[in-house]
Every structure is written in C-alpha cells, then in structure tokens.
Amino acid sequence: MHDSQPRLDAQVAKDAAAARREAGRRLAAGKKPSLMRLALNPSLVFLRVYLGEGWLLRGTRGYIRARAAQLASFLTEATHFQMATGARSPAPNSAADIPAFQGATLPLSATIICKNEGGYIEKCVASLDGFAEIVVVDSGSTDATLDILRGFIARGWPIKLVERDWLGYAKQKQFAWEQATRDWVLSIDSDEWLDDDLRRELPALLAAPDEVVGWRLRRPLAFYGQLNVPPKDAKPERIIRLARREKVRFDESALVHEGLVADGRVLEASRGLLRHDRALRIDEQILKEATYACLKAQQRILRGKKPSLLKLVVNPPLYFLRIFFLNRVFLYWIDGYILARTRAAYSFIGEALHYQLSQDGGRRA
Structure with a gap:
C-alpha cells in the first residue's frame, strides 16, 4: 500500500x-x-x-x-x-418542424447560455413561445445548436443571438441578463423547458405588486436515464429564475451553482414546473x-x-x-x-x- x-x-x-x-x-x-x-x-x-x-x-x-x-x-x-x-440519455430532439412564431403575448425576456446543446435547445426555445424577446449567448457551439437557433430566427422567432467566448457560468449568465430589454426576465438553462401549467401561470406572476422583485420557480429533480413526470408528492427544488431585470444580478464570484441575488421581496410560484430535460x-x-x-x-x-x-x-x-x-x-x-x-x-x-x-x-x- x-x-x-x-x-x-x-x-x-x-x-x-x-x-x-x-x-x-x-x-x-x-x-x-x-x-x-x-x-x-x-x-x-x-x-x-x-x-x-x-x-x-x-x-x-x-x-x-x-x-x-x-x-x-x-x-x-x-x-x-x-x-x-x-x-x-434522452435522444436528441429533431429541428425539422420548428413552428413559425405566433406573436408576442408576454412582455417578458428570456436568457439562455449554451454550447453544443443541439439535443436539447429546440425544446427549451419552443417552450418560450409568446415571449417578447429571447436572448441566447453561445460560447462556440460546433454541433447543430447554431443551425437550430438560426432556424427559429428564420421563422420569425424574436431571438437575439450573441456569440461570445466563455466567461464562466455566473459571468456568462450575467452578460446574457444584461442583454435583455424587458422589465421581467426569465433565466433558463438550455436543457430546461416550461410545462404548460407554468406557461399559463406567467401572466399572473408578471402582474405581481411592485415590491415583488422575483419568483422562485418549482423545478423537479431529474432522475437519471428517464424523463418521467415526477410524482405529485415529490418535493421540487425552488430557485429564483424569474425576476425584474434591474432588481437582481448573478453572483459573479461564484464558479458554480451560480444564482440570482435579489434586492427585494421574492415569492414562490405555486403552479407549474420548470422541467429539466438532461436525464x-x-x-x-x-x-x-x-x-x-x-x-x-x-x-x-x-x-x-x-x-x-x-x-x-x-x-x-x-x-x-x-x-x-x-x-x-x-x-x-x-x-x-x-x-x-x-x-x-x-x-x-x-x-x-x-x-x-x-x-x-x-x-x-
């Protein structure tokens, strides 16, 4: 020994x-x-x-x-x-049938950072239908990611695509956050997507009183090798992802588990799930x-x-x-x-x- x-x-x-x-x-x-x-x-x-x-x-x-x-x-x-x-691992999504954008219904921006997420990003972006703005910061994808995003853009989706070298998780997310222009912003990972219940809940969340600066969304734990919907009694994580652009920022000193730091009151959304696709x-x-x-x-x-x-x-x-x-x-x-x-x-x-x-x-x- x-x-x-x-x-x-x-x-x-x-x-x-x-x-x-x-x-x-x-x-x-x-x-x-x-x-x-x-x-x-x-x-x-x-x-x-x-x-x-x-x-x-x-x-x-x-x-x-x-x-x-x-x-x-x-x-x-x-x-x-x-x-x-x-x-x-989940099979990659197909980008063959990207729908045309149906028009903005929510005064809301979304921000995504990505690199080589061709197997997941289509489902993520598709779940943001109705958002006024989708900011995507790519750090050098060599797979189908950029082609998928450009396919969305060609069909009228309001995607602002920025290509930028990797800065680290927190700095990259903060940079993406700063490119958004709407008062309310959703930070979403490229392998996440909004379920229908959460999409329906968004207008009520955006109508929160002025003293509310953000919402913790419910994200169920992803179980390895499967994409099953969690039992209703399983307890999801609750993380700040939806917030007023000027009232929060990412802790740029964090190398990992970067999160939004809020200057004000944060509430918990009680309906809908932020699903995680990378099982x-x-x-x-x-x-x-x-x-x-x-x-x-x-x-x-x-x-x-x-x-x-x-x-x-x-x-x-x-x-x-x-x-x-x-x-x-x-x-x-x-x-x-x-x-x-x-x-x-x-x-x-x-x-x-x-x-x-x-x-x-x-x-x-």
Missing part, C-alpha cells in the same frame, strides 16, 4: 468508464442487477478497503481512498441496474457532478475556506437523507435511491477535492 492518489475527479472519470464496461460485461453474460448488491456492496467495499487493507492508518487520505472505492462500487451496481432497465445515465451524470464539485472546491479555496474533516465525514450522508426523505424521492424507489446516493457522492467529491486541492496549493489539474 502507498499514499499516492490521483485527484478524485480524475479517478471518478476512470471509475465511471470501468463501471460502464463491467455493467456491459455482466449484461452480456446474462447477469441480472441486484437491489441487495446496490444497497450493500458499496458499504462492504468501504469496510474492506478502510479496515482490511489498512487505509484507516493513513488519516484523511486513507478515508478518501476508502470512500472513493465505495463510490466506484456504487457506480458499477447503479450502472448495471440502469443499463438493464433500458435507462439512457443522463449515472455513468455520464457522475462526470458532471465531479466537474461541479471541483469548481465548488476551487471556489472555497479562493474564498479562503479551509477543508473540514467533519464535513467530509458528515455532509455526504446528511445530503443523502435530505434528498431521499425531505425531497421525498423515496417515492421513486430504486431510481430515487440512486439519485440520492449520487447527490451524496457529489457532496463527498466536493469535500474530498477541497482537501486534495488545499494540499496541492489549490492548483488545477
């Missing part, structure tokens, strides 16, 4: 690829997934590595090593389960989680925060319990369990990378 360890985000990428290969091998051999293996094997792997292989004696590094092995086991079992049940399978989703976790760790270091062993140990299981029970994703049974465990994995990766980057002086790979 030795102390050298790869950075955790790099290790997760290797483990995700290995999980995909192993799950494929199992399926080819006719082996069925097991709920018992999904629930128990990762914990058994942790105990074997941490206690049996002696990583307990290596302090924080040893704990991270054992938890990383646990995560690799979970990825294998979860990928096996999802591949066996046909879970996969990636777990072996793909975990790569995004690792990327976001790395940005979060770097952000903490830039803000002078030190890593915490207590957070490394306690935060991931608390995150699991919050998602599984408070967000009521247990209603999804196995799919909900996988989602909650993956969110806990994000928490672990973030705390572990905070430690690793601090040891390495905060340098990037």
